[in-house]
Amino acid sequence: MSAPTVHAVHENPLWWPPFAAAFEAEGVPVRQWLLTGDEPLDLTGTPPEGVWWSRMSASSHTRGHTRSVAHSRALLRWLEGHGRRVVNGSAVLELEVSxxxxxxxxxxxxxPTPVTVAAFGPEQVLAAARAVMAAGATSVVTKHNQGGKGLGVRRFDDLGDLERHLASSDWVEPVDGVALVQEYVAxxxxxxxxxxxxxxxxxxxxxxxxxxxxxxxxxxxxxxxxxxxxxxxxxxxxxxxxxxxxxxxxxxxxxxxxxxxxxxxxxxxxxxxxxxxxxxxxxxxxxxxxxxxxxxxxxxxxx
Incomplete structure (x- = not known):
């Protein structure tokens, strides 16, 4: 039996060469579906047969692909609606980006996960950090809810340093407006x-x-x-x-x-x-x- 065509859904060609080599070595035909957010999706059409594999990245917006997550949501729902086999499908995408x-x-x-508070805006980030440290943490870590690549990840041992950071140009608003404040786990x-x-x-x-x-x-x-x-x-x-x-x-x-x-x-x-x-x-x-x-x-x- 011949191998099925694999359709790889992603948005970053720089990450693709190791996978291209692996599929070639294993004799598995593969087609890249690059979602840069600019291609229309005809919902009246029928998806190609084969196995679909989603590699959509939470950090796609940092490469200028600001529509890629939304495009991927639409594509994966379309595929699932037609009964295609999707690896890391639409429900998994929501975990990737949150x-x-x-x-x-x-x-x-x-x-077990770190003590974590979701905050919406710099004032809430500072208040959340105060609460986490008051509960016993010696330091806090900030990060973006839709992250990847260490987006927004910084450690603060002092609330004054965090307050100054939040008031400076170094503070970057998360793409979805949600920042996390976590206990620092040594x-x-x-x-x-x-x-x-x-x-x-x-x-x-x-x-x-x-x-x-x-x-x-x-x-x-x-x-x-x-x-x-x-x-x-x-x-x-x-x-x-x-x-x-x-x-x-x-x-x-x-x-x-x-x-x-x-x-x-x-x-x-x-x-x-x-x-x-x-x-x-x-x-x-x-x-x-x-x-x-x-x-x-x-x-x-x-x-």
Whole structure:
């Protein structure tokens, strides 16, 4: 039986080469559907046959693709209405573009997350930070609800520094108007962990150094100068693996990276789910199985 055509829905060609190579190596035909927000969608038409895989990114607006998320919402609903097999479909997209939604779904699955407050505007951000620190946090972290690429992620140890930041040109309003204020969770070691999943099953884990901040995109196209930030955690199994797999099953997420901190106080705290996961080439060269090739095999199996 021939492999089904895979239709890859995304908006960033710079992230595509490792996947193109993997699909070619696995003999799986693939067609890119680049959604830059400028192409009309004929709802009276019929979608092509095949398996559809959504890689829409929460950070698409930072590349000038301000309509891509809305375009993706429309496309995925259209596909699902025609009964097409969609991997990481419309419900998953809503988790990709909302850390509030992620937090709620993780908590529902029994996965611990940081103390978090959603705030709407700079005044609420400052008030939320006061409340989080009054509850016992020594520092707070701000971030954008629709994030990716570390958007808006900054640590503040002092409320005065946060207040000055909010009044300066450095403060950037989140694209959806929602900012998060979280407790800062100190790691036991200076790294966070990202567990990769394909087909809802654990693939491998990598460690991401926090030495250069919080922009932890592992893709080669995101390259950061200096010492390598990523390494394979050979043999590491996420402490919350069973809960993660249950979370993925409950939400319909089939391909993702889940990021967590093994904290100095003994907790394991999960803070992000990335459903358009990219793969670091150095980690891939050391990993027992390749992320992109496992994706190609998984999608082939759905035809």
């Amino acid at each position: 850390k509030v939604a992620q937090d709620a779904a993780l908590r529902a699955a029994g996965v 790691p036991a070691e200076p790294f966070v962990t990202r567990a990769e999943f394909v087909g809802g099953r654990f693939l491998y884990a990598l460690a991401a150094s926090t030495s250069q901040g919080f922009e932890l995109c592992p893709a080669d196209a995101c390259g950061v100068d200096g010492a390598p930030l990523f390494r394979l955690r050979e043999g590491h199994v996420p402490p919350l693996l069973e809960r993660y797999e249950a979370f993925l099953a409950a939400t319909g997420i089939e391909v993702a990276g889940i990021e967590y901190i093994e904290a100095a106080d003994g907790r394991v705290v999960t803070y992000d789910v990335n459903t358009n996961t990219n793969y670091n080439p150095e980690v891939e060269s050391a990993a027992p199985r390749s992320g992109p090739r496992e994706i190609a095999r998984f999608l082939r199996s759905l035809g």
